[in-house]
Amino acid sequence: MNVPQPLLTIVIPCYNEEEVFSETARRLTAVLSDLAKEKLISADSKLLFVDDGSTDRTWSLIAMESTKNHYVTGLKLARNTGHQKALLAGIDRAKYKSDCVISIDADLQDDISAIREFIKKYHEGYEIVYGVRRSRQTDTVFKRTTAAWFYRLMNTLGIRLIDNHADFRLLNKRALAELGRYREANVFLRGIVPMIGLRSAKVFYDRKERLAGETKYPLKKMLSFAFHGITSFSVAPIRFFTFIGFFLFFLSGIAGIYAIIQKMLGYTNAGWASLIISIWFLGGLQLMGIGIIGEYIGTIFTEVKNRPKYAVDIDLYTERLGRSGRQGHEKIQGTKLM
Numbered sequence: 001m002n003v004p005q006p007l008l009t010i011v012i013p014c015y016n017e018e019e020v021f022s023e024t025a026r027r028l029t030a031v032l033s034d035l036a037k038e039k040l041i042s043a044d045s046k047l048l049f050v051d052d053g054s055t056d057r058t059w060s061l062i063a064m065e066s067t068k069n070h071y072v073t074g075l076k077l078a079r080n081t082g083h084q085k086a087l088l089a090g091i092d093r094a095k096y097k098s099d100c101v102i103s104i105d106a107d108l109q110d111d112i113s114a115i116r117e118f119i120k121k122y123h124e125g126y127e128i129v130y131g132v133r134r135s136r137q138t139d140t141v142f143k144r145t146t147a148a149w150f151y152r153l154m155n156t157l158g159i160r161l162i163d164n165h166a167d168f169r170l171l172n173k174r175a176l177a178e179l180g181r182y183r184e185a186n187v188f189l190r191g192i193v194p195m196i197g198l199r200s201a202k203v204f205y206d207r208k209e210r211l212a213g214e215t216k217y218p219l220k221k222m223l224s225f226a227f228h229g230i231t232s233f234s235v236a237p238i239r240f241f242t243f244i245g246f247f248l249f250f251l252s253g254i255a256g257i258y259a260i261i262q263k264m265l266g267y268t269n270a271g272w273a274s275l276i277i278s279i280w281f282l283g284g285l286q287l288m289g290i291g292i293i294g295e296y297i298g299t300i301f302t303e304v305k306n307r308p309k310y311a312v313d314i315d316l317y318t319e320r321l322g323r324s325g326r327q328g329h330e331k332i333q334g335t336k337l338m
């Protein structure tokens, strides 16, 4: 068979994943070497582990593994920047040398046997392949319900998301180039990728339990993720408050006329209840509205500053491919390999 063998890079963001790293590296290496043996991908394909400012031994494990396993390479970010940006950092590096990039979480909750299907779809000519979860039985009830709410809310707001698809996907060279043209600071890949368009396919799989360790998405991070997802894609919440404002304005006009008539007929009394209710109601509403507008201004603020999304501390990936080898080597020596 004489199919061109694409160079695949699998990007794996890791934040304090020392408990799962070795197993993840072992399993993904097996996947790559099988695919390479079958000549479905190039033997130069890589696993790019992006250490998102971990405070545990994650980076030393990555650095050490990369000296023993030619598939493994790493990128160490200068501090914790969050899953989306870590992923983007990896993709940014990988896209120049790779024909396709697959992103997957370090805890392997996503079924790695789907990677073979991804590659098959790639060979069939699909440019974007989405991994879609068939069931989420292994997630906690809380995670499942909040995730369901999130997808529903996004849908209602008119944000096009692929249902039950997280960040397990394949992008080919063209999709990567298109993605590179989205320059926003608040990256929400799940929303951006469907916007690119191109020929896409879905691969279904069952979501498993985390290999080990705990979720790195506590409620606070999840809420901020959801908020960014909404405010960077939809102005519906602002519009909602504009609408409520108009509606109340209209309503208070009618109420005003009613009040005047009542006064003329001499039926007025102290009216404490209605006053206090409207003060609380309107006060609350205004604060909510201001808060929502504030969210958008905050988003504009971060976009306008146009700050770099992440800083790279050590880059084993580019080095391996032949740039600035020396300096990088010293740096690896510099990190304590425990």
Ligand code: UDP
Pocket: 012, 013, 014, 015, 016, 017, 052, 080, 081, 082, 083, 086, 104, 105, 106, 107, 109, 214, 215, 216, 217
């Ligand atoms: N992650 C990261 N930076 C963070 C938080 C998480 O790189 O600040 C990584 C984490 O190591 C994992 C992936 O993002 O590979 C998804 O995190 P997790 O599995 O904890 O989220 P969940 O599956 O519970 O949504």
Ligand code: MG
Pocket: 105, 107, 109, 210, 215
């Ligand atoms: Mg997970």
